[in-house]
Amino acid sequence: xxxVTRFAPSPTGYLHIGGLRTALFSWLWARHNDGKFLLRIEDxxxxxxxxxxxxxxxxxxxxxxxxYDGDVVYQSKRFDLYKQYIDQLLEEGxxxxxxxxxxxxDALREAxxxxxxxxxxxxxxxxxxxxxPEGIDPVIRIKAPKEGMITFVDxxxxxxxxxxxxxxxxxxxxxxxxxxxxxxxxxxxxxMGLTDVIRGDDHLYNTPKQIVVYNAxxxxxxxxxxxxxxxxxQGKKLSKRDGATDVMEYKAMGYLxxxxxxxxxxLGWSHGDQEIFSVEEMISLFDPKDINKSASSYSPDKxxxxxxxxxxxxxxxxxxxxxxxxxxxxxxxxxxxxxxDATKERGKTLVxxxxxxxxxxxxxxxxxxxxxxxxxxxxxxEILVDFIAMLQTWEKPLHLPSDYHAVLxxxxxxxxxxxxxxxxxxxxxxxxxxxxxGVDEMMAIIGVDETIERIERAVASIS
RNA sequence: GACCCUUUCAUCUAGUGGCCAAGGAUGCUACGUUUUCAUCGUAGUCACAGAGGUUCAAAUCCUCUAGGGGUCGCCA
Numbered sequence: 001x002x003x004v005t006r007f008a009p010s011p012t013g014y015l016h017i018g019g020l021r022t023a024l025f026s027w028l029w030a031r032h033n034d035g036k037f038l039l040r041i042e043d044x045x046x047x048x049x050x051x052x053x054x055x056x057x058x059x060x061x062x063x064x065x066x067x068y069d070g071d072v073v074y075q076s077k078r079f080d081l082y083k084q085y086i087d088q089l090l091e092e093g094x095x096x097x098x099x100x101x102x103x104x105x106d107a108l109r110e111a112x113x114x115x116x117x118x119x120x121x122x123x124x125x126x127x128x129x130x131x132x133p134e135g136i137d138p139v140i141r142i143k144a145p146k147e148g149m150i151t152f153v154d155x156x157x158x159x160x161x162x163x164x165x166x167x168x169x170x171x172x173x174x175x176x177x178x179x180x181x182x183x184x185x186x187x188x189x190x191x192m193g194l195t196d197v198i199r200g201d202d203h204l205y206n207t208p209k210q211i212v213v214y215n216a217x218x219x220x221x222x223x224x225x226x227x228x229x230x231x232x233x234q235g236k237k238l239s240k241r242d243g244a245t246d247v248m249e250y251k252a253m254g255y256l257x258x259x260x261x262x263x264x265x266x267l268g269w270s271h272g273d274q275e276i277f278s279v280e281e282m283i284s285l286f287d288p289k290d291i292n293k294s295a296s297s298y299s300p301d302k303x304x305x306x307x308x309x310x311x312x313x314x315x316x317x318x319x320x321x322x323x324x325x326x327x328x329x330x331x332x333x334x335x336x337x338x339x340x341d342a343t344k345e346r347g348k349t350l351v352x353x354x355x356x357x358x359x360x361x362x363x364x365x366x367x368x369x370x371x372x373x374x375x376x377x378x379x380x381x382e383i384l385v386d387f388i389a390m391l392q393t394w395e396k397p398l399h400l401p402s403d404y405h406a407v408l409x410x411x412x413x414x415x416x417x418x419x420x421x422x423x424x425x426x427x428x429x430x431x432x433x434x435x436x437x438g439v440d441e442m443m444a445i446i447g448v449d450e451t452i453e454r455i456e457r458a459v460a461s462i463s
Numbered sequence: 464g465a466c467c468c469u470u471u472c473a474u475c476u477a478g479u480g481g482c483c484a485a486g487g488a489u490g491c492u493a494c495g496u497u498u499u500c501a502u503c504g505u506a507g508u509c510a511c512a513g514a515g516g517u518u519c520a521a522a523u524c525c526u527c528u529a530g531g532g533g534u535c536g537c538c539a
Contacts (some may be wrong), residue, residue, distance in 0.1 A: 118465040174537040419498035435500035
């Protein structure tokens with residue numbers, strides 16, 4: 001039987017980073033087994049902006065290169081189907097109508113809490129055959145086993161045992177007739193042919209409830225894998241306060257999708273000591289048995305490191321294309337290769353990379369004060385003037401960094417000075433700061449005319 | 464409060480009774496390379512939550528304690 005996994009978000013408007021990880025695990029496992037990865041929208045409560053939410057999810061999937069099989073399933077469009085199963089259970093006596101009011105329910109819960117018990121429905125209408133109270137639309141409850149254990153083997157956590165009396169006769173249909181989450185999830189997972197359900201471990205307690213449904217309907221159980229949560233650096237639940245939780249924010253911050261995937265796949269999963277995984281490797285190596293039991297903390301340092309790694313290893317043409325989104329269009333630049341080779345090791349994100357590029361491409365509008373103090377002193381002005389003269393009278397072609405290097409060498413030889421004497425002021429003249437790529441490279445990128453212009457401007461600024 | 468899950472360096476993790484005086488990666492600190500910065504290289508830093516057992520031998524098995532997380536809805 002081929003593997004079928006799914007991602008089943010409720011429509012919240014954007015794809016959460018933790019959601020992406022469980023989706024990734026499911027997707028990898030499906031692809032690993034040449035199976036199917038399905039998408040379902042859990043919108044039973046109301047058809048709240050489901051289309052919009054789906055769009056956001058697909059957008060994020062597209063960005064990271066994930067895809068799903070078949071049609072998207074909307075639970076809100078399957079109410080008739082669920083209704084049939086509710087009727088079936090009612091007929092078979094496996095479910096029943098409960099006429100308890102919300103007020104009564106609240107009172108019951110309160111009393112149980114006061115006694116130090118876990119709040120649950122007491123089953124008072126389970127075997128009710130009297131006259132139902134007037135004026136109350138009943139809910140439908142399923143008959144959960146009253147004794148024994150509900151046991152299942154979780155692929156991540158191992159055997160899970162929950163006493164049956166911890167699971168009450170929960171509601172499968174509201175008083176308005178609409179079905180509830182745990183009921184429809186079990187039905188859909190079964191009907192959609194799920195073999196492996198990989199989800200967050202906040203669903204761990206839902207699993208016994210869903211098993212009750214599976215059993216009542218005679219469905220075969222899939223394998224369950226409950227993946228521990230991603231916490232923030234303080235070990236608390238990840239929230240918007242902790243920075244980006246929306247996957248698409250990572251795109252805006254200049255992260256590469258392969259870096260984000262690589263980061264997420266290593267959060268709660270490992271393959272020996274390996275850190276770098278291409279998507280192909282993830283697919284071939286992923287196995288849910290290697291998923292970690294414990295929660296992990298989100299720490300951005302490693303993501304940054306991975307991003308730097310992937311930027312360094314991305315072809316320049318592709319980088320140039322991506323940089324368009326960051327206000328840098330160098331696709332047509334005739335020194336594209338040189339420019340990116342010089343800068344890609346200096347930017348950990350596309351945002352930083354674009355800044356690096358702008359620094360070279362645009363003449364400095366101001367000079368860093370500290371740099372000026374350090375570089376524009378002594379005979380710096382004179383040396384720069386001499387350098388201009390040399391560039392202007394240089395007879396060999398000036399194209400490659402090595403060509404410019406030859407000029408510099410000639411200068412330091414003639415003047416009997418160290419490289420730093422010309423290097424520092426030249427660097428400040430070119431980009432206004434004391435950091436950045438080699439001056440040879442920068443001059444080759446901007447060309448001799450622009451180089452001379454920038455130096456002249458610097459010379460003029462030195463009093 | 465009840466129930467469930469969980470606990471190896473600051474962080475992500477390797478580890479399934481002897482190969483572990485615990486390995487890798489990130490971070491951090493040095494040093495080297497570089498005319499600068501970055502990259503890169505080398506080295507250093509740092510952990511088995513605690514207490515009892517079982518065993519010739521425990522990070523690994525058992526018990527308890529403590530910490531963290533989750534769940535207790537006519538939400539999903």
